[in-house]
Amino acid sequence: MAAIEIKDIIKKENLVYGKTKILTDNIMHYCPGCSHGVIHKIVAEVIEELGIQEKTIGVSPVGCSVLAYNYLDIDWQQAAHGRAPALATATKRLLPDHYVFTYQGDGDLASIGTAEILHACNRGENITVIFVNNAIYGMTGGQMAPTTLMGMATATSPYGREAALHGYPLKITELIAQLPGVAYVTRQSVQTPAAVRKAKKAIKKGFENQDKKIGTSFIEIVSTCSSGWKLSPVDSNRWMEEHMFKFYPLGDLKDSERNSEEEYKKYIE
Amino acid sequence: MAKVRGAIDVDKELCKGCGVCITACPTHVIELAKQVNGKGYNYAYMENPEACIGCTNCAMVCPDSVITVYKITI
Numbered sequence: 001m002a003a004i005e006i007k008d009i010i011k012k013e014n015l016v017y018g019k020t021k022i023l024t025d026n027i028m029h030y031c032p033g034c035s036h037g038v039i040h041k042i043v044a045e046v047i048e049e050l051g052i053q054e055k056t057i058g059v060s061p062v063g064c065s066v067l068a069y070n071y072l073d074i075d076w077q078q079a080a081h082g083r084a085p086a087l088a089t090a091t092k093r094l095l096p097d098h099y100v101f102t103y104q105g106d107g108d109l110a111s112i113g114t115a116e117i118l119h120a121c122n123r124g125e126n127i128t129v130i131f132v133n134n135a136i137y138g139m140t141g142g143q144m145a146p147t148t149l150m151g152m153a154t155a156t157s158p159y160g161r162e163a164a165l166h167g168y169p170l171k172i173t174e175l176i177a178q179l180p181g182v183a184y185v186t187r188q189s190v191q192t193p194a195a196v197r198k199a200k201k202a203i204k205k206g207f208e209n210q211d212k213k214i215g216t217s218f219i220e221i222v223s224t225c226s227s228g229w230k231l232s233p234v235d236s237n238r239w240m241e242e243h244m245f246k247f248y249p250l251g252d253l254k255d256s257e258r259n260s261e262e263e264y265k266k267y268i269e
Numbered sequence: 270m271a272k273v274r275g276a277i278d279v280d281k282e283l284c285k286g287c288g289v290c291i292t293a294c295p296t297h298v299i300e301l302a303k304q305v306n307g308k309g310y311n312y313a314y315m316e317n318p319e320a321c322i323g324c325t326n327c328a329m330v331c332p333d334s335v336i337t338v339y340k341i342t343i
Protein backbone atom coordinates (compact mmCIF):
# COMPACT_ATOMS: atom_id res chain seq x y z
CA MET A 1 0.00 0.00 0.00
CA ALA A 2 1.33 3.41 -0.92
CA ALA A 3 2.14 5.67 2.03
CA ILE A 4 -0.44 8.35 2.71
CA GLU A 5 0.92 11.81 2.28
CA ILE A 6 -0.23 14.85 4.21
CA LYS A 7 -1.42 16.50 1.02
CA ASP A 8 -3.76 13.54 0.44
CA ILE A 9 -5.41 14.25 3.79
CA ILE A 10 -5.52 18.04 3.64
CA LYS A 11 -8.29 18.33 1.07
CA LYS A 12 -11.61 20.15 1.21
CA GLU A 13 -13.64 16.93 1.22
CA ASN A 14 -11.79 15.69 4.33
CA LEU A 15 -12.41 18.84 6.39
CA VAL A 16 -13.67 18.11 9.92
CA TYR A 17 -13.12 21.42 11.68
CA GLY A 18 -12.35 24.95 10.57
CA LYS A 19 -12.89 28.53 11.60
CA THR A 20 -16.56 29.56 11.66
CA LYS A 21 -17.62 32.21 9.16
CA ILE A 22 -19.07 34.30 11.98
CA LEU A 23 -15.48 35.14 12.97
CA THR A 24 -14.02 37.86 10.76
CA ASP A 25 -10.54 37.67 9.25
CA ASN A 26 -9.29 40.44 11.54
CA ILE A 27 -6.32 39.29 13.57
CA MET A 28 -7.22 39.32 17.25
CA HIS A 29 -5.18 41.78 19.30
CA TYR A 30 -5.21 39.46 22.32
CA CYS A 31 -1.99 38.17 23.85
CA PRO A 32 -0.94 34.61 22.92
CA GLY A 33 -3.13 32.02 24.66
CA CYS A 34 -5.71 34.52 25.97
CA SER A 35 -9.04 32.94 26.93
CA HIS A 36 -10.91 35.78 25.19
CA GLY A 37 -10.02 34.26 21.79
CA VAL A 38 -11.48 30.86 22.67
CA ILE A 39 -14.62 32.43 24.15
CA HIS A 40 -15.13 34.61 21.05
CA LYS A 41 -14.85 31.49 18.93
CA ILE A 42 -17.46 29.48 20.82
CA VAL A 43 -19.89 32.39 20.95
CA ALA A 44 -19.42 32.68 17.17
CA GLU A 45 -19.97 28.94 16.67
CA VAL A 46 -23.18 29.07 18.70
CA ILE A 47 -24.46 31.97 16.60
CA GLU A 48 -23.66 30.02 13.44
CA GLU A 49 -25.27 26.79 14.69
CA LEU A 50 -28.44 28.59 15.75
CA GLY A 51 -28.53 30.49 12.45
CA ILE A 52 -29.07 33.83 14.22
CA GLN A 53 -26.29 35.98 12.71
CA GLU A 54 -28.74 38.56 11.34
CA LYS A 55 -30.61 38.75 14.64
CA THR A 56 -27.82 38.89 17.17
CA ILE A 57 -26.61 42.08 18.84
CA GLY A 58 -23.58 42.00 21.12
CA VAL A 59 -22.65 44.67 23.65
CA SER A 60 -18.90 44.92 24.18
CA PRO A 61 -17.41 46.27 27.41
CA VAL A 62 -14.41 48.33 28.37
CA GLY A 63 -11.49 46.01 28.96
CA CYS A 64 -9.35 43.88 26.65
CA SER A 65 -12.50 42.73 24.85
CA VAL A 66 -13.63 46.27 24.02
CA LEU A 67 -12.78 45.45 20.39
CA ALA A 68 -14.89 42.28 20.28
CA TYR A 69 -16.93 44.03 17.58
CA ASN A 70 -13.97 43.62 15.22
CA TYR A 71 -14.03 39.86 15.51
CA LEU A 72 -17.64 38.64 15.31
CA ASP A 73 -19.56 39.52 12.19
CA ILE A 74 -22.81 40.54 13.87
CA ASP A 75 -24.31 43.84 15.03
CA TRP A 76 -22.69 45.43 18.06
CA GLN A 77 -22.96 48.24 20.56
CA GLN A 78 -20.01 49.33 22.67
CA ALA A 79 -20.88 50.41 26.19
CA ALA A 80 -19.22 52.77 28.64
CA HIS A 81 -17.30 50.90 31.36
CA GLY A 82 -19.66 48.54 33.20
CA ARG A 83 -22.79 49.79 31.45
CA ALA A 84 -23.24 46.94 28.98
CA PRO A 85 -26.27 45.48 30.84
CA ALA A 86 -28.06 48.86 30.67
CA LEU A 87 -27.41 49.15 26.94
CA ALA A 88 -28.46 45.52 26.44
CA THR A 89 -31.67 46.22 28.37
CA ALA A 90 -32.60 49.05 26.03
CA THR A 91 -31.61 47.09 22.93
CA LYS A 92 -33.62 44.01 23.89
CA ARG A 93 -36.68 46.04 24.88
CA LEU A 94 -36.62 47.89 21.57
CA LEU A 95 -35.90 44.79 19.49
CA PRO A 96 -37.39 41.91 21.46
CA ASP A 97 -37.10 39.47 18.55
CA HIS A 98 -33.31 39.88 18.51
CA TYR A 99 -30.76 37.92 20.54
CA VAL A 100 -28.92 40.35 22.77
CA PHE A 101 -25.87 39.52 24.84
CA THR A 102 -23.27 41.38 26.86
CA TYR A 103 -19.64 40.31 26.89
CA GLN A 104 -17.90 41.63 30.02
CA GLY A 105 -14.70 41.21 32.00
CA ASP A 106 -14.57 40.96 35.77
CA GLY A 107 -13.38 44.53 36.23
CA ASP A 108 -16.18 45.74 33.99
CA LEU A 109 -18.93 43.55 35.48
CA ALA A 110 -17.94 43.08 39.13
CA SER A 111 -16.38 46.46 39.88
CA ILE A 112 -17.47 49.61 38.06
CA GLY A 113 -20.57 47.88 36.61
CA THR A 114 -21.84 46.11 39.73
CA ALA A 115 -25.01 48.21 39.89
CA GLU A 116 -25.90 47.70 36.24
CA ILE A 117 -25.46 43.94 36.24
CA LEU A 118 -27.29 43.37 39.53
CA HIS A 119 -30.27 45.47 38.52
CA ALA A 120 -30.51 44.11 34.98
CA CYS A 121 -30.45 40.58 36.41
CA ASN A 122 -32.88 41.51 39.16
CA ARG A 123 -35.26 42.92 36.55
CA GLY A 124 -34.90 39.61 34.74
CA GLU A 125 -33.98 41.22 31.45
CA ASN A 126 -34.29 38.64 28.73
CA ILE A 127 -30.62 38.80 27.73
CA THR A 128 -27.53 36.57 27.90
CA VAL A 129 -24.47 37.66 29.86
CA ILE A 130 -21.02 36.28 29.08
CA PHE A 131 -18.82 37.08 32.08
CA VAL A 132 -15.08 36.55 31.51
CA ASN A 133 -13.46 36.27 34.92
CA ASN A 134 -9.67 36.33 34.76
CA ALA A 135 -9.38 37.78 38.29
CA ILE A 136 -7.53 40.87 37.12
CA TYR A 137 -7.76 44.07 35.10
CA GLY A 138 -6.02 42.79 31.98
CA MET A 139 -6.28 45.80 29.72
CA THR A 140 -4.83 48.40 32.03
CA GLY A 141 -1.81 46.34 33.05
CA GLY A 142 -2.80 43.76 35.64
CA GLN A 143 -4.29 45.67 38.58
CA MET A 144 -6.25 43.94 41.34
CA ALA A 145 -9.93 43.27 40.58
CA PRO A 146 -12.75 42.51 43.03
CA THR A 147 -12.37 38.90 41.84
CA THR A 148 -8.61 38.66 42.54
CA LEU A 149 -7.89 35.67 44.78
CA MET A 150 -6.56 35.99 48.34
CA GLY A 151 -2.78 36.18 48.28
CA MET A 152 -2.67 36.82 44.55
CA ALA A 153 -0.04 39.36 43.55
CA THR A 154 -1.06 42.05 41.07
CA ALA A 155 0.31 45.45 40.05
CA THR A 156 -1.73 47.09 42.83
CA SER A 157 -1.36 44.28 45.39
CA PRO A 158 2.32 43.43 44.91
CA TYR A 159 2.52 41.55 48.21
CA GLY A 160 -0.64 39.61 47.48
CA ARG A 161 -4.27 40.37 48.24
CA GLU A 162 -4.97 40.75 51.97
CA ALA A 163 -8.46 40.76 53.43
CA ALA A 164 -7.72 43.55 55.94
CA LEU A 165 -6.40 45.88 53.27
CA HIS A 166 -8.30 44.88 50.13
CA GLY A 167 -11.39 43.00 51.24
CA TYR A 168 -12.35 39.50 50.17
CA PRO A 169 -12.74 38.36 46.57
CA LEU A 170 -16.27 38.85 45.32
CA LYS A 171 -18.27 35.86 44.11
CA ILE A 172 -20.65 37.98 42.11
CA THR A 173 -22.01 34.97 40.24
CA GLU A 174 -23.25 33.49 43.53
CA LEU A 175 -24.97 36.80 44.33
CA ILE A 176 -26.62 36.91 40.93
CA ALA A 177 -27.90 33.35 41.27
CA GLN A 178 -30.07 34.54 44.22
CA LEU A 179 -32.08 36.93 42.07
CA PRO A 180 -35.55 35.77 40.98
CA GLY A 181 -35.20 37.41 37.56
CA VAL A 182 -32.36 35.11 36.66
CA ALA A 183 -33.22 31.86 34.87
CA TYR A 184 -29.86 30.23 34.37
CA VAL A 185 -26.47 30.69 36.03
CA THR A 186 -23.46 28.55 35.27
CA ARG A 187 -19.69 28.70 35.67
CA GLN A 188 -17.50 27.20 32.95
CA SER A 189 -13.95 27.35 31.57
CA VAL A 190 -12.21 26.87 28.21
CA GLN A 191 -8.73 25.45 28.90
CA THR A 192 -9.35 21.90 27.60
CA PRO A 193 -11.38 20.51 24.68
CA ALA A 194 -13.89 19.00 27.13
CA ALA A 195 -14.27 22.32 28.94
CA VAL A 196 -14.71 24.15 25.63
CA ARG A 197 -17.51 21.76 24.64
CA LYS A 198 -19.32 22.28 27.95
CA ALA A 199 -18.91 26.05 27.86
CA LYS A 200 -20.26 26.15 24.33
CA LYS A 201 -23.29 24.12 25.36
CA ALA A 202 -23.92 26.55 28.22
CA ILE A 203 -23.69 29.56 25.90
CA LYS A 204 -26.08 27.91 23.47
CA LYS A 205 -28.56 27.33 26.26
CA GLY A 206 -28.19 30.97 27.29
CA PHE A 207 -29.15 32.12 23.79
CA GLU A 208 -31.99 29.60 23.49
CA ASN A 209 -33.43 30.86 26.77
CA GLN A 210 -34.10 34.19 25.04
CA ASP A 211 -36.70 32.39 22.89
CA LYS A 212 -38.47 31.19 26.02
CA LYS A 213 -38.56 34.68 27.62
CA ILE A 214 -37.79 33.33 31.08
CA GLY A 215 -35.35 35.95 32.39
CA THR A 216 -31.61 36.50 32.37
CA SER A 217 -29.03 33.83 31.52
CA PHE A 218 -25.64 34.37 33.12
CA ILE A 219 -22.58 32.42 32.02
CA GLU A 220 -19.30 32.95 33.84
CA ILE A 221 -16.17 31.67 32.14
CA VAL A 222 -13.24 31.33 34.54
CA SER A 223 -10.35 32.53 32.40
CA THR A 224 -6.65 33.28 32.28
CA CYS A 225 -4.68 36.46 31.69
CA SER A 226 -1.15 35.22 31.12
CA SER A 227 0.20 38.76 30.71
CA GLY A 228 -1.37 39.99 33.94
CA TRP A 229 -0.53 36.82 35.81
CA LYS A 230 3.03 36.83 34.43
CA LEU A 231 2.94 33.16 33.47
CA SER A 232 3.10 31.38 30.12
CA PRO A 233 -0.28 30.52 28.56
CA VAL A 234 0.13 26.82 29.40
CA ASP A 235 1.23 27.58 32.98
CA SER A 236 -1.68 30.01 33.32
CA ASN A 237 -4.12 27.25 32.48
CA ARG A 238 -2.48 25.02 35.09
CA TRP A 239 -2.53 27.81 37.69
CA MET A 240 -6.19 28.44 36.96
CA GLU A 241 -7.06 24.77 37.46
CA GLU A 242 -5.12 24.66 40.74
CA HIS A 243 -6.17 27.96 42.28
CA MET A 244 -9.12 29.56 40.52
CA PHE A 245 -11.34 26.47 40.43
CA LYS A 246 -11.06 26.05 44.21
CA PHE A 247 -12.59 29.44 44.82
CA TYR A 248 -14.73 29.54 41.67
CA PRO A 249 -16.01 25.95 41.33
CA LEU A 250 -17.33 25.01 37.91
CA GLY A 251 -20.88 23.87 37.22
CA ASP A 252 -24.46 25.12 37.23
CA LEU A 253 -25.46 27.42 40.08
CA LYS A 254 -29.05 27.77 38.96
CA ASP A 255 -31.25 26.25 36.31
CA SER A 256 -34.81 27.35 36.88
CA GLU A 257 -37.58 24.95 36.00
CA ARG A 258 -39.54 27.57 34.10
CA ASN A 259 -39.91 27.02 30.38
CA SER A 260 -42.18 29.78 29.12
CA GLU A 261 -43.10 33.41 29.63
CA GLU A 262 -46.33 32.34 31.41
CA GLU A 263 -44.40 30.24 33.88
CA TYR A 264 -42.00 33.10 34.44
CA LYS A 265 -44.84 35.56 35.11
CA LYS A 266 -46.42 33.12 37.55
CA TYR A 267 -43.06 32.75 39.24
CA ILE A 268 -42.49 36.47 39.79
CA GLU A 269 -46.07 37.26 40.88
CA MET B 270 -10.72 -2.49 10.97
CA ALA B 271 -11.13 1.01 9.65
CA LYS B 272 -8.26 3.24 10.61
CA VAL B 273 -8.27 7.01 10.69
CA ARG B 274 -5.56 9.41 9.71
CA GLY B 275 -5.81 13.09 10.48
CA ALA B 276 -3.82 16.16 9.57
CA ILE B 277 -3.85 19.75 10.69
CA ASP B 278 -3.16 22.86 8.71
CA VAL B 279 -1.78 25.65 10.90
CA ASP B 280 -1.84 29.16 9.44
CA LYS B 281 1.71 29.70 10.54
CA GLU B 282 1.80 33.45 9.94
CA LEU B 283 -1.21 33.90 12.25
CA CYS B 284 -0.11 31.45 14.96
CA LYS B 285 0.99 33.16 18.19
CA GLY B 286 2.98 30.20 19.51
CA CYS B 287 0.98 30.00 22.73
CA GLY B 288 1.36 26.21 22.91
CA VAL B 289 -2.10 25.39 24.27
CA CYS B 290 -2.75 23.15 21.24
CA ILE B 291 0.28 21.04 22.20
CA THR B 292 -1.15 20.31 25.64
CA ALA B 293 -4.55 19.48 24.14
CA CYS B 294 -3.26 16.89 21.65
CA PRO B 295 -3.73 13.33 22.92
CA THR B 296 -1.16 11.84 20.53
CA HIS B 297 1.68 14.37 20.81
CA VAL B 298 1.56 15.49 17.22
CA ILE B 299 2.34 19.18 17.65
CA GLU B 300 5.45 21.10 18.57
CA LEU B 301 6.61 24.70 18.25
CA ALA B 302 9.04 25.36 15.41
CA LYS B 303 12.57 26.55 16.16
CA GLN B 304 12.02 29.19 13.47
CA VAL B 305 9.72 32.15 14.00
CA ASN B 306 7.02 33.61 11.78
CA GLY B 307 6.78 37.20 10.58
CA LYS B 308 5.51 38.32 13.97
CA GLY B 309 8.37 36.63 15.80
CA TYR B 310 6.37 33.75 17.22
CA ASN B 311 7.57 30.14 17.20
CA TYR B 312 4.64 28.66 15.31
CA ALA B 313 2.97 25.30 15.83
CA TYR B 314 3.53 22.49 13.32
CA MET B 315 3.05 18.73 13.06
CA GLU B 316 6.25 17.16 14.39
CA ASN B 317 4.68 13.66 14.34
CA PRO B 318 2.12 13.82 11.52
CA GLU B 319 1.56 10.03 11.42
CA ALA B 320 0.13 10.18 14.95
CA CYS B 321 -2.68 12.63 14.11
CA ILE B 322 -6.15 11.14 14.49
CA GLY B 323 -8.05 14.24 13.41
CA CYS B 324 -9.78 14.60 16.79
CA THR B 325 -9.99 18.46 16.53
CA ASN B 326 -8.86 18.99 20.14
CA CYS B 327 -6.04 21.32 19.13
CA ALA B 328 -8.29 23.46 16.95
CA MET B 329 -10.95 23.69 19.62
CA VAL B 330 -8.62 25.28 22.19
CA CYS B 331 -6.70 27.50 19.74
CA PRO B 332 -7.55 31.07 20.80
CA ASP B 333 -6.73 32.45 17.36
CA SER B 334 -8.66 29.83 15.36
CA VAL B 335 -5.71 29.20 13.07
CA ILE B 336 -5.91 25.39 12.98
CA THR B 337 -7.97 23.54 10.37
CA VAL B 338 -8.43 19.80 10.81
CA TYR B 339 -8.83 17.10 8.16
CA LYS B 340 -9.50 13.41 8.54
CA ILE B 341 -9.73 10.31 6.34
CA THR B 342 -10.71 6.73 6.99
CA ILE B 343 -8.47 4.05 5.49
Ligand SMILES: Cc1ncc(C[n+]2csc(CCOP(=O)(O)OP(=O)(O)O)c2C)c(N)n1
Nearest residue numbers: 062063064081105106107108136137138139
Ligand atom coordinates in the same frame (compact mmCIF):
# COMPACT_ATOMS: atom_id res chain seq x y z
C1 LIG C 1 -14.77 55.08 33.47
C2 LIG C 1 -13.50 54.33 33.29
N1 LIG C 1 -12.78 53.99 34.39
C3 LIG C 1 -11.63 53.29 34.25
C4 LIG C 1 -11.17 52.92 33.02
C5 LIG C 1 -9.89 52.16 32.91
N2 LIG C 1 -10.07 50.75 32.59
C6 LIG C 1 -10.03 50.29 31.34
S1 LIG C 1 -10.23 48.64 31.24
C7 LIG C 1 -10.39 48.51 32.92
C8 LIG C 1 -10.60 47.19 33.59
C9 LIG C 1 -10.67 46.04 32.67
O1 LIG C 1 -10.69 44.84 33.37
P1 LIG C 1 -11.68 43.67 33.02
O2 LIG C 1 -13.06 44.15 32.91
O3 LIG C 1 -11.44 42.59 34.02
O4 LIG C 1 -11.26 43.22 31.55
P2 LIG C 1 -10.00 42.38 31.04
O5 LIG C 1 -9.14 43.38 30.35
O6 LIG C 1 -9.35 41.73 32.22
O7 LIG C 1 -10.60 41.38 30.10
C10 LIG C 1 -10.28 49.75 33.52
C11 LIG C 1 -10.34 49.98 34.98
C12 LIG C 1 -11.95 53.31 31.91
N3 LIG C 1 -11.57 52.96 30.66
N4 LIG C 1 -13.09 54.00 32.07
Ligand code: SF4
Nearest residue numbers: 030031034064138225
Ligand atom coordinates in the same frame (compact mmCIF):
# COMPACT_ATOMS: atom_id res chain seq x y z
S1 SF4 D 1 -3.86 41.40 28.95
FE1 SF4 D 1 -4.72 39.48 29.67
S2 SF4 D 1 -6.92 39.56 29.16
FE2 SF4 D 1 -5.86 41.14 27.95
S3 SF4 D 1 -5.39 40.17 25.98
FE3 SF4 D 1 -3.59 39.94 27.30
S4 SF4 D 1 -3.87 37.93 28.29
FE4 SF4 D 1 -5.87 38.55 27.44
Ligand code: SF4
Nearest residue numbers: 284285287288290331
Ligand atom coordinates in the same frame (compact mmCIF):
# COMPACT_ATOMS: atom_id res chain seq x y z
S1 SF4 E 1 -3.07 27.15 19.94
FE1 SF4 E 1 -3.17 28.22 17.98
S2 SF4 E 1 -2.03 30.13 18.29
FE2 SF4 E 1 -1.50 28.75 19.99
S3 SF4 E 1 0.37 27.67 19.30
FE3 SF4 E 1 -1.35 26.37 18.72
S4 SF4 E 1 -1.86 27.01 16.64
FE4 SF4 E 1 -0.58 28.59 17.48
Ligand code: SF4
Nearest residue numbers: 294321322324325327
Ligand atom coordinates in the same frame (compact mmCIF):
# COMPACT_ATOMS: atom_id res chain seq x y z
S1 SF4 F 1 -6.42 16.80 15.45
FE1 SF4 F 1 -6.16 15.75 17.40
S2 SF4 F 1 -4.51 14.30 17.05
FE2 SF4 F 1 -4.42 15.76 15.34
S3 SF4 F 1 -2.96 17.30 16.03
FE3 SF4 F 1 -4.98 18.02 16.64
S4 SF4 F 1 -5.23 17.30 18.74
FE4 SF4 F 1 -3.53 16.14 17.83
Ligand SMILES: [Mg+2]
Nearest residue numbers: 105106136138
Ligand atom coordinates in the same frame (compact mmCIF):
# COMPACT_ATOMS: atom_id res chain seq x y z
MG1 LIG G 1 -10.37 40.87 33.85
